[in-house]
Amino acid sequence: xxxxxxxxxxxxxxxxxxxxxxxxxVGVWISQLSKIDKSRIIHNIxxxxxxxxxxETFMESLLHRKIFKKNPVLxxxxxxxxxxxxxxxxxxxxxxxxxxxxxxxxxxxxxxxxYFATHQSITLGGKMLAASMDLLLLFVLSGVLLAYYxxxxxxxxxxxxxxxxxxxxRIALAALWFIFPLRFLAESVSAGIHHxxxxxxxxxxNFLASFLPVQIFExxxxxxxxxxxxxxxxxxxxxxxxxxxxxVVMIFLRNYGIKVQKRIDGFSRIQIYSCSRCGICLDSCQxxxxxxxxxxxxxxxxxxxxxxxxDEKLFNCLLCGRCQTDCPVGLELNSLRIxxxxxxxxxxxxxxxxxxxxxxxxxxxTQVIYFAGCMTHLTPAIIKSMKxxxxxxxVQYWFMDEEKTACCGRPLMQIGQYEAAQKLIDNNRERILxxxxxxxxxxxxxxxxVFKEDYAIPGIVVQxxxxxxxxLMANGRLPVNKMNxxxxxxxxxxxxxxxxxxxxxxxxxxxxxxxxxxxxxKEEAFCCGGSLANTKIQMAERNQIRExxxxxxxxxxxxxxxxxCPLCKKTFAKSRQLPVHDISEIIYMAIQETKPSKLREEQxxxxxxxx
Amino acid sequence: xxNFGFTVIKQRTIDYDQFDGRLLNEILENEPSFKVCLSCGGxxxxxxxxxxxxxxxxxMNLMLRRGETxxxxxxxxxxxxxxKCQLVCPRGINLRNVIMLIKKNVVKYKSLSK
Numbered sequence: 001x002x003x004x005x006x007x008x009x010x011x012x013x014x015x016x017x018x019x020x021x022x023x024x025x026v027g028v029w030i031s032q033l034s035k036i037d038k039s040r041i042i043h044n045i046x047x048x049x050x051x052x053x054x055x056e057t058f059m060e061s062l063l064h065r066k067i068f069k070k071n072p073v074l075x076x077x078x079x080x081x082x083x084x085x086x087x088x089x090x091x092x093x094x095x096x097x098x099x100x101x102x103x104x105x106x107x108x109x110x111x112x113x114x115y116f117a118t119h120q121s122i123t124l125g126g127k128m129l130a131a132s133m134d135l136l137l138l139f140v141l142s143g144v145l146l147a148y149y150x151x152x153x154x155x156x157x158x159x160x161x162x163x164x165x166x167x168x169x170r171i172a173l174a175a176l177w178f179i180f181p182l183r184f185l186a187e188s189v190s191a192g193i194h195h196x197x198x199x200x201x202x203x204x205x206n207f208l209a210s211f212l213p214v215q216i217f218e219x220x221x222x223x224x225x226x227x228x229x230x231x232x233x234x235x236x237x238x239x240x241x242x243x244x245x246x247x248v249v250m251i252f253l254r255n256y257g258i259k260v261q262k263r264i265d266g267f268s269r270i271q272i273y274s275c276s277r278c279g280i281c282l283d284s285c286q287x288x289x290x291x292x293x294x295x296x297x298x299x300x301x302x303x304x305x306x307x308x309x310x311d312e313k314l315f316n317c318l319l320c321g322r323c324q325t326d327c328p329v330g331l332e333l334n335s336l337r338i339x340x341x342x343x344x345x346x347x348x349x350x351x352x353x354x355x356x357x358x359x360x361x362x363x364x365x366t367q368v369i370y371f372a373g374c375m376t377h378l379t380p381a382i383i384k385s386m387k388x389x390x391x392x393x394x395v396q397y398w399f400m401d402e403e404k405t406a407c408c409g410r411p412l413m414q415i416g417q418y419e420a421a422q423k424l425i426d427n428n429r430e431r432i433l434x435x436x437x438x439x440x441x442x443x444x445x446x447x448x449x450v451f452k453e454d455y456a457i458p459g460i461v462v463q464x465x466x467x468x469x470x471x472l473m474a475n476g477r478l479p480v481n482k483m484n485x486x487x488x489x490x491x492x493x494x495x496x497x498x499x500x501x502x503x504x505x506x507x508x509x510x511x512x513x514x515x516x517x518x519x520x521x522k523e524e525a526f527c528c529g530g531s532l533a534n535t536k537i538q539m540a541e542r543n544q545i546r547e548x549x550x551x552x553x554x555x556x557x558x559x560x561x562x563x564x565c566p567l568c569k570k571t572f573a574k575s576r577q578l579p580v581h582d583i584s585e586i587i588y589m590a591i592q593e594t595k596p597s598k599l600r601e602e603q604x605x606x607x608x609x610x611x
Numbered sequence: 612x613x614n615f616g617f618t619v620i621k622q623r624t625i626d627y628d629q630f631d632g633r634l635l636n637e638i639l640e641n642e643p644s645f646k647v648c649l650s651c652g653g654x655x656x657x658x659x660x661x662x663x664x665x666x667x668x669x670x671m672n673l674m675l676r677r678g679e680t681x682x683x684x685x686x687x688x689x690x691x692x693x694x695k696c697q698l699v700c701p702r703g704i705n706l707r708n709v710i711m712l713i714k715k716n717v718v719k720y721k722s723l724s725k
Contacts, residue, residue: 352689415692415711535711
């Protein structure tokens with residue numbers, strides 16, 4: 001038996017290593033999934049969802065559609081490397097089957113085909129395949145060239161910042177940079193010797209052979225190509241390129257309905273390893289406006305992967321969700337951060353015994369409950385307007401948290417204290433249920449999100465006041481008075497990206513003022529910088545973030561900055577660049593304009609808020 | 612202690628030999644903004660938990676600075692972390708971090724002192 005040449009060893013050993021490593025690690029992760037998640041996989045594997053996952057893998061992992069949307073050149077670079085390499089492997093195999101006329105070929109004969117197949121294919125099909133292989137390699141090489149260029153000038157690719165690399169990343173990156181140029185040179189040199197090249201490698205080979213002793217170079221180049229491949233495979237587990245195989249697993253599991261849980265499990269690990277550290281989240285993060293550059297999602301995932309996360313980094317995030325919107329892999333970045341926060345703060349959850357020991361205030365029977373929220377109590381103008389609007393629409397309501405009411409629990413949840421929050425939730429739920437109400441109107445998006453998602457009160461509709469007022473107006477219970485005030489609407493994070501409410505506030509505002517459409521709105525909206533999710537940021541840093549967002553709004557020259565969140569209002573109001581009003585205030589003021597001045601004064605006196 | 616003929620009322624004595632400043636130091640190190648607290652009491656006036664139960668954030672500050680770690684442990688559990696105190700603070704102190712740091716470290720220093 002004839003032994004193959006020894007240069008195939010680095011590649012073969014590397015391939016064996018990485019395949020067995022991946023089988024083991026993915027197996028471990030899947031075994032760590034909860035029982036429900038495992039049954040999700042079993043139930044969905046033979047359904048349409050698998051096809052959807054295949055489609056998504058093709059669109060995202062190979063074509064990189066989301067990166068294309070962000071920046072076409074960056075998208076092309078990723079596509080040429082991923083899709084090009086994938087086609088090289090597929091077409092390479094077809095070419096090998098066609099050449100050797102058999103399906104049982106050792107893999108090294110396919111990968112290093114131009115070394116082993118020393119005679120040119122004579123059939124038309126063989127020629128076509130060889131030519132397409134050359135073109136594909138050229139396609140990949142164009143991506144590699146762009147990658148070289150990007151390392152030195154990332155701005156040309158629409159990225160202001162790029163991630164810091166670790167040793168493992170550097171080795172894998174260097175290997176990746178060398179794989180394709182070495183392959184091209186090796187194939188060209190072989191073509192120069194054996195005349196087995198195609199449209200590009202043959203002329204290059206002839207050219208090299210015309211002035212170089214190509215025989216000497218042939219073996220070192222094939223060795224180099226094999227070593228680069230082997231090195232890449234060995235560096236893969238410690239580099240960011242782990243995302244290439246793991247992302248595919250993640251896409252399948254996600255399509256089967258698996259989500260990040262409230263504890264770190266196999267799927268969280270899969271998501272952590274799926275991060276390609278592309279750095280797109282760095283550009284969308286507003287923390288950089290305050291010169292905080294080491295806590296962004298990409299670095300959080302890196303630290304989670306190495307199990308070296310500190311509280312300083314974990315809690316220094318506004319959880320605004322901008323990175324999650326922009327993430328090309330579609331990772332659940334906020335959930336992952338909250339999950340880790342739950343793990344980190346598990347040992348010191350409060351029990352709030354006093355809520356159980358103390359008498360729960362009696363709930364009056366009512367149809368509508370108004371829950372202003374802690375933050376709204378610091379912006380009395382909103383409460384005053386809401387009281388006025390309830391009166392205007394002649395709604396009988398119960399102002400639940402006028403006094404002596406527990407917090408909604410969301411601020412605790414944002415920093416991972418789920419157990420503690422549950423105690424507050426139970427207390428409030430009991431009071432709400434006792435009132436027999438059908439509707440819960442909330443002024444604060446932070447409360448809104450938790451009432452909607454975690455309270456699970458049967459038979460109660462939870463509405464943010466923008467939804468509720470829109471409903472009242474549509475039913476003709478609130479008069480309409482369109483003023484000529486120019487308004488920029490700021491989407492609060494918890495209401496917009498957090499709960500998907502973008503249109504109702506705009507529809508409502510449109511009836512009472514002139515809403516200007518701006519660049520950074522809806523999913524792309526800024527965070528005000530006041531978020532309760534961040535416990536580490538300093539006031540001066542919050543101010544920097546706020547000013548940067550405010551500067552952007554001022555450019556549109558509005559008369560008023562409107563928002564639907566008391567915390568955003570309070571944060572922006574400190575800026576003094578623009579008057580800031582909540583939606584309810586704007587509507588209340590517009591309605592008051594329609595009335596004779598004496599009545600207006602009387603009503604205002606009546607609704608003065610106790611602070 | 613030398614007897615100078617004065618009556619010593621135990622509750623009003625601060626014994627610096629017994630002073631345990633470790634928790635305070637840990638917190639000042641991790642949240643330096645807490646150094647500028649002027650004890651105005653704005654935080655306490657607005658507190659949501661203080662509306663429901665006897666709970667006084669400004670007193671937490673005092674307990675911390677006196678090294679009364681074990682008393683602090685029970686008191687700090689009452690906070691609901693709603694963040695109102697932080698928003699009214701005239702010095703912009705990052706109070707929620709102070710509270711989380713106390714919650715995290717209080718057990719450690721209490722058990723060490725016993």
